[in-house]
Amino acid sequence: MADEVILLDFWPSGFGVRARIALREKGVEFEYREEILRDKSPLLLQMNPVHKKIPVLIHNGLPVCESMNIVQYIDEVWSDKNPLLPSNPYQRAQARFWVDFIDTKVFEPADKIWSTKGEVQEKAKKEYIEALKILESELGDKPFFGGDIFGFVDISMTGYYMWFEAFEKCGNFSIEPECPTLMASAKRCLQRDSVVKSVPDPEKIVEFAFKIRKIYCV
Template structure:
C-alpha cells in the first residue's frame, strides 16, 4: 500500500499521526513541508485548510489529525488497536479527545501569555490538567489502561512540549507536586519504544517555540 505523510517536524498534530503509524507498524514515506512556502502537494491535497498533517493513502488524501487517526484505526484495526472494543469506552475516548480540542485555546493563551497575565493563565491550565488527571487518567498507567490508546496520542504533546511552554512563560504547572499522576504518565508515555524513538529534539523544539512566540507576540494578529 502506498502511504505518505506530509508533515512538519515540530507539529504535535503531525507527531501524533507518526506515533499511530509506528504503533500500527504501517510503513510510510514522510515528507517534510515548509509551511512558510507551502508545496503544490499541500495546496492540492488540503485545499481547504492548506496545512499539515496530510495522510495520502493510495492517492487519496485525509486531513486533520483526529480524522487521520480514526482513518488509521479503521484501515488497520487488527494492528495494535488504538480504540477500546467496548462501545461505552470508545465513546469516553472520543469525549476526552473532544475535551482536549475544546481546551486548546486555554493552552494557547498560556503559551503566549503576557507577564501580567501569566499566573492567571497558569491557574486556568492547572485546572484543566487537574480535570484530565482526575477524570480521564485516574489511577491508570495510560489513558487506555495498561496500553497506549488514541487518547494518549492526543495528550502526548504534554509529555514533550509542555515543558517548553513552561520555560517560555516562566511558570511551572505540570510537576510531581501539583499533578503527580499526570506527571508520572508523561514519564511512562515517553518510555514506550514507539514514542521514545519518535520524539522531536528538545533543544530544537524550545528554539522553535521561542521563535513562534516572538513572531506571534510582535504580530498585530495577537495581543497578549
C-alpha cells in the first residue's frame, strides 16, 4: 500500500515550509492542505489538539507536529535518500543545538520585527542581527550549515531566509551588509529545487507581513 502523506499548512509559514522542503528533498509525494488560521479545520484541531497549530504531517493517519520534529521524522522514515541529519552522533548533536538556537534566539526577535514598532522593534532588530552574526560565524566558509550538504540546520533557516525581505522592509534595515556570508548561503538555499517549489513569492510574503502588521501596530 502506498503511503498517504498529508501536510496541514499555511502558505507564508516559515515553519510549514520546513516540512514542505524536507518532503521534497526526499521525493515524497504529499497532499498539501491549506489551513485558514482564523477558522481552523476540524482535522487540524483533531490532529494537533495540544497546540492547534500548523504544520501537521499526517502519515498514514498518524499526526506528527512541530516543524523540526516533522523534519526529523521525515529524515528517519525516508532514510534511503538525501540524509538531512549527519550520521555521526556529535555532528547530530551540533545540528540539533543550532536548530534550537534558531528557534529561540532568531525566532523571538524576528517575530517582533514585523509585529512591533519604536523602541521594542529597534531592540528586536539589534538582537536579530546579533543572533544572525553568531550563525554567520558558525557557518564560516562552508556553503551550507550541513557542510557541502543542504541539511537539517539549512532547512530550519530557510523558513527565515524566505522572510528576510519582509523583515528588512518592516524594520527598514539591511541584513546583507551585516552578514554577507550567511546571505550568500541563504541565496544558495533559496535556489535549490526543493526550496523553489516550496517557498512563496517573496513579494507576497512582504504584502502579507504588512497586512498583518497593520493589525498588530495600530
